[in-house]
Amino acid sequence: MTDILNAIVRRILSALRDLAPIFIVIAFFQIAVLQQSFPNLGDTIVGLVCVVLGLAIFTQGLESGLFPLGEAIAQAFARKSSVVALLSFAFCLGFGTTVAEPALIAVAAEAADVVAQAGLISSSENARDAYAFTLRIVVALSVGVAVVIGVVRILKGWPIHVMIISGYVFVTVLTFFAPAEIIGIAYDSGGVTTGTVTVPLLTALGVGLATSIRGRNPMVDGFGLIAFASLTPIIFVLAYGLVL
Amino acid sequence: MPIVVILVVFQVVVLRQQLPNLKQIVSGFVLVLVGLALFLVGLNDALFPIGETMAAQLTSSNVASSVADVRWADYLMVYAFAAAVGFATTVAEPSLIAVSIKAESASGGAINAWGLRLAVAVGVATGVSLGCFRIVTGTPLQWYIMASYAVVLILTIFASKTIMPLAYDSGGVTTSTVTVPVVAALGLGLASDVPGRNPLVDGFGLIAFASVFPIMTVLGYSLIVAKLTSPTPPSPSEEE
Numbered sequence: 001m002t003d004i005l006n007a008i009v010r011r012i013l014s015a016l017r018d019l020a021p022i023f024i025v026i027a028f029f030q031i032a033v034l035q036q037s038f039p040n041l042g043d044t045i046v047g048l049v050c051v052v053l054g055l056a057i058f059t060q061g062l063e064s065g066l067f068p069l070g071e072a073i074a075q076a077f078a079r080k081s082s083v084v085a086l087l088s089f090a091f092c093l094g095f096g097t098t099v100a101e102p103a104l105i106a107v108a109a110e111a112a113d114v115v116a117q118a119g120l121i122s123s124s125e126n127a128r129d130a131y132a133f134t135l136r137i138v139v140a141l142s143v144g145v146a147v148v149i150g151v152v153r154i155l156k157g158w159p160i161h162v163m164i165i166s167g168y169v170f171v172t173v174l175t176f177f178a179p180a181e182i183i184g185i186a187y188d189s190g191g192v193t194t195g196t197v198t199v200p201l202l203t204a205l206g207v208g209l210a211t212s213i214r215g216r217n218p219m220v221d222g223f224g225l226i227a228f229a230s231l232t233p234i235i236f237v238l239a240y241g242l243v244l
Numbered sequence: 245m246p247i248v249v250i251l252v253v254f255q256v257v258v259l260r261q262q263l264p265n266l267k268q269i270v271s272g273f274v275l276v277l278v279g280l281a282l283f284l285v286g287l288n289d290a291l292f293p294i295g296e297t298m299a300a301q302l303t304s305s306n307v308a309s310s311v312a313d314v315r316w317a318d319y320l321m322v323y324a325f326a327a328a329v330g331f332a333t334t335v336a337e338p339s340l341i342a343v344s345i346k347a348e349s350a351s352g353g354a355i356n357a358w359g360l361r362l363a364v365a366v367g368v369a370t371g372v373s374l375g376c377f378r379i380v381t382g383t384p385l386q387w388y389i390m391a392s393y394a395v396v397l398i399l400t401i402f403a404s405k406t407i408m409p410l411a412y413d414s415g416g417v418t419t420s421t422v423t424v425p426v427v428a429a430l431g432l433g434l435a436s437d438v439p440g441r442n443p444l445v446d447g448f449g450l451i452a453f454a455s456v457f458p459i460m461t462v463l464g465y466s467l468i469v470a471k472l473t474s475p476t477p478p479s480p481s482e483e484e
Contacts, residue, residue, distance in 0.1 A: 018335055018336050018341065019336050021331060021332035021335045021336070022291065022332040022333060022335075022336050022422075024332070025328040025329060025331075025332040026291065026294055026295065026298070026332075028328075029298055029302075029325055029328070030294065030298065043289055043290065044289075044290045044294070045290075046286075046289065046290070047285075047286040047287070047288075047289035047290020047291065048286060048290050048291075049286070050282050050283070050285050050286025050289065050290075051282075051283055051286035051287055051290065051291065052286075053279075053282055053286075054278075054279045054280065054281070054282030054283025054284070054285070054286055055279065055283050055336070055338060055341075056279065057275050057276075057278055057279030057282065058275070058276055058279030058280050058283060058338050059279070059338070059341060059342075059345075060272075060275050060279070061271075061272045061273065061274070061275025061276030061277075061278075061279055062272070062276060062341075062342050062345070063272070063345070064268055064269075064271065064272035064275065065268070065269050065270070065271065065272015065273040065274075065275060065276055066272060066273065066276055066342075067342075067346070068268070068269055068272070069251070069269050069272075069273065072269075073251070073254070085254075089250075089254045092250045092254070093250055096249070096250045097250075103424045103425070106424075106425070106428075107424070107428065110428070110432070111448075114448075159405075160408055160409045160412060161400045161408050161412075164412050165393075165397055165400070168393045168396075168397075171393075172386075172390055172393070175386045175390075183385060183386060183449075184385055184446070184448025184449040184452070185448050187385065187389060187448070187449055187451070187452030187455075188428075188448045188449060188450075188451040188452055190416070190452065190455060195339070196280055196338045196339045196342075197276065197277075197280070198339075199339035199342055199343060199416075199417055200276075200339065200342035200343070200346075203342065203343050203346045203413075204346065207346060207350050217406075218350040219347075219350055219351050219406045219407075219409075219410070220405055220406055220408075220409065221409070222350060222409070223343075223347070223350075223409035223410045223412075223413045224409035224412060224413060225413070226343075226412075226413040226416040226417055227409065227412030227413050227415065227416060229416060230415055230416030230455060
């Protein structure tokens with residue numbers, strides 16, 4: 001336990017370094033450009049202390065918890081060599097973590113409001129909630145599919161650039177047919193899916209798999225899961241816009 | 245936390261084996277959750293309100309009265325703010341920190357964690373800034389994105405095979421807990437304040453810019469590092 005505490009103190013210093021740009025930017029624009037003092041200086045300082053401590057604790061937990069966990073799971077699956085189990089795990093991981101992603105919930109709700117304003121769906125609360133919920137499910141499904149594709153790629157050692165670029169081509173084609181209102185939302189949904197717990201876990205899983213499978217290189221094959229998880233939501237949401 | 249349920253179910257039912265260092269992993273997991281919660285509470289209390297008011301004030305400070313009055317040069321301060329916010333939030337992004345740690349160890353130190361993060365941050369800064377320019381000028385999102393895809397395609401041809409997956413990943417990693425709320429507020433605020441812009445069509449899309457540009461800068465960063473071939477990669481102030 002003292003080990004962990006010692007490490008946390010060290011991490012606080014690096015967290016301060018990580019967060020310094022934000023503090024500088026906000027202070028500069030607030031004071032020099034907008035020429036205003038901070039509204040609730042006390043609250044702000046308490047909040048900043050929380051941010052620094054939180055980031056320090058988070059990175060400590062990453063190295064002692066999430067990374068080893070992802071790698072242990074990857075090695076266990078590689079040893080068991082049950083592809084079905086691995087792929088269903090991949091799907092559940094992608095779907096389960098995305099459905100509950102706070103960033104996605106926020107964007108889906110905003111998207112529903114804007115779509116309702118544009119008159120594409122009725123502006124009743126029910127209709128908007130239903131739209132936001134369906135959007136979330138669509139995005140979560142697409143991330144589940146993405147992680148499965150990504151894991152299959154690691155197993156087979158397919159070249160990633162061919163797959164990603166054909167994905168881009170597909171996105172481009174769909175964009176021509178999709179309604180204009182959905183395009184911005186679709187492109188954005190690719191970015192919001194991959195949250196702060198999911199990313200380290202997926203990265204550790206990919207690198208772990210690539211390390212334990214013979215003939216795979218962790219750099220060439222281990223990364224890329226997140227790339228798929230960012231691409232397929234665009235495709236699924238555009239397709240959803242076409243169907244709607 | 246559905247993630248915990250999934251992990252436990254698969255661990256117990258499918259793999260049926262004990263994790264090594266179970267204690268350490270559980271305490272690490274708890275640390276991650278506690279740290280993240282604290283981080284988010286702090287952001288919500290301190291940074292997001294300020295960021296959102298600033299975005300609102302900056303975007304409404306020079307209101308053009310009609311569509312014809314909209315000149316992109318009137319919004320220089322908005323572009324500068326967008327770039328600064330994009331850069332700063334990306335450097336602080338916890339998931340990017342995680343991936344860069346992993347990349348440094350997986351590459352045996354060939355990839356410098358800080359260099360990677362700076363490259364990504366420069367990419368997000370450029371992307372968000374250009375995205376604001378797009379909102380002000382009202383040009384269609386898809387042309388920008390497709391042009392970016394084309395640049396990515398060209399860079400992919402020249403880049404080394406080892407950096408490619410990482411570069412593609414960095415696009416999705418950047419836009420997470422810290423960046424998305426601030427950037428989304430900026431986009432929607434800007435689209436509602438500039439005359440003739442529809443928040444639905446023009447307000448979204450900033451995150452898309454922030455996801456594509458890091459791919460370019462990371463690919464570019466790897467090309468520059470490869471060219472210099474010095475043992476310690478220099479700081480990547482270059483872009484694209």
